[in-house]
Amino acid sequence: MLRTRGILDLMPVSPIDGARSRGRERPLIAVTTSEMRDPPEHLTKDQADPPRREMALGLRYLEAIESSGGVPVVAPPMGLVAAEALLDAVDGLCLSGGPDIHPSAYGQEPHPELGPTERELDAFELALVRAADARSLPVLAVCRGAQLVNVARGGTLIQHLPDVVGDQIEHRQRERAENLTHAMRLEPGSLLSEIAGWHDGAVNSFHHQAVDELGYGLTATGWAPDGTIEAFEAPDRPFLIGVQWHAECLIGWPEHVRLFQAFVAACRVGGGDPRARATEPVGG
Ligand code: MN
Numbered sequence: 001m002l003r004t005r006g007i008l009d010l011m012p013v014s015p016i017d018g019a020r021s022r023g024r025e026r027p028l029i030a031v032t033t034s035e036m037r038d039p040p041e042h043l044t045k046d047q048a049d050p051p052r053r054e055m056a057l058g059l060r061y062l063e064a065i066e067s068s069g070g071v072p073v074v075a076p077p078m079g080l081v082a083a084e085a086l087l088d089a090v091d092g093l094c095l096s097g098g099p100d101i102h103p104s105a106y107g108q109e110p111h112p113e114l115g116p117t118e119r120e121l122d123a124f125e126l127a128l129v130r131a132a133d134a135r136s137l138p139v140l141a142v143c144r145g146a147q148l149v150n151v152a153r154g155g156t157l158i159q160h161l162p163d164v165v166g167d168q169i170e171h172r173q174r175e176r177a178e179n180l181t182h183a184m185r186l187e188p189g190s191l192l193s194e195i196a197g198w199h200d201g202a203v204n205s206f207h208h209q210a211v212d213e214l215g216y217g218l219t220a221t222g223w224a225p226d227g228t229i230e231a232f233e234a235p236d237r238p239f240l241i242g243v244q245w246h247a248e249c250l251i252g253w254p255e256h257v258r259l260f261q262a263f264v265a266a267c268r269v270g271g272g273d274p275r276a277r278a279t280e281p282v283g284g
Helices: 006-010 059-067 080-089 119-134 144-152 161-165 191-196 254-268
Strands: 028-032 035-037 054-056 071-075 092-095 139-142 182-186 200-203 219-223 229-233 240-243
Touching: 028 059, 028 080, 028 254, 059 071, 059 254, 071 080, 080 119, 092 119, 092 144, 092 254, 119 139, 119 144, 139 144, 139 254, 144 229, 144 240, 182 191, 182 229, 191 219, 191 229, 191 240, 191 254, 240 254
Parallel strands: 028 071, 028 092, 092 139, 139 240
Antiparallel strands: 035 054, 182 200, 182 219, 219 229, 229 240
């Protein structure tokens, strides 16, 4: 159910006409930066730039997009006018993982286990997601990014998973990110399942939060064995998929690489039917 509180009142619920069909062979894909960092130690030394806050983004997202045939464009926080202009110029949006979203964005008080939050980053990314969503721009959202999409559509989050599902599954794995550590079931017939080519598989896991109440128009399409929602999609959009696992680290797995390839393919055709194109070879 769509809540009405503050900026959520502005949430567009129908696509803007004239979704692009640019057909760029190597689509431009905006990637949000994931984390704000305080001045690193080395910058306080001589012969370096003055200390300042920085944005951080794991290179894995950029590598996954490029190797799938797209051109990644890093999108730092900016004003809405600039963000709209950015969305005019790109063919898709990839939302990266990062810190917890401040629960005020979905009308809750902070849980004691809430991690560090960046409310300015939250506000920018929520606005960016809504603008991209309104354009029917293809969106692939990873981890925090998936949580953002859900909140942007009026959904809520479980602030600390062990409270709800216990600890039978280690959602913050200690193994390396390329390793698949917990089972995953995808809904047969879902876009995600058709892209992935499997219903029962496994993923990596680096999160302590997850989707609780789904946002407007979103359908859960992937679950961990403990019932945690790990994937969802928007049937009213050509390609809007959120995954709780770090798909950008799994492109070495044949059963996982197709997600980024299908996303780039959807961006390439400007939001056409990605089911028809998920199996085409990646251009270039
Ligand atoms: Mn998990």
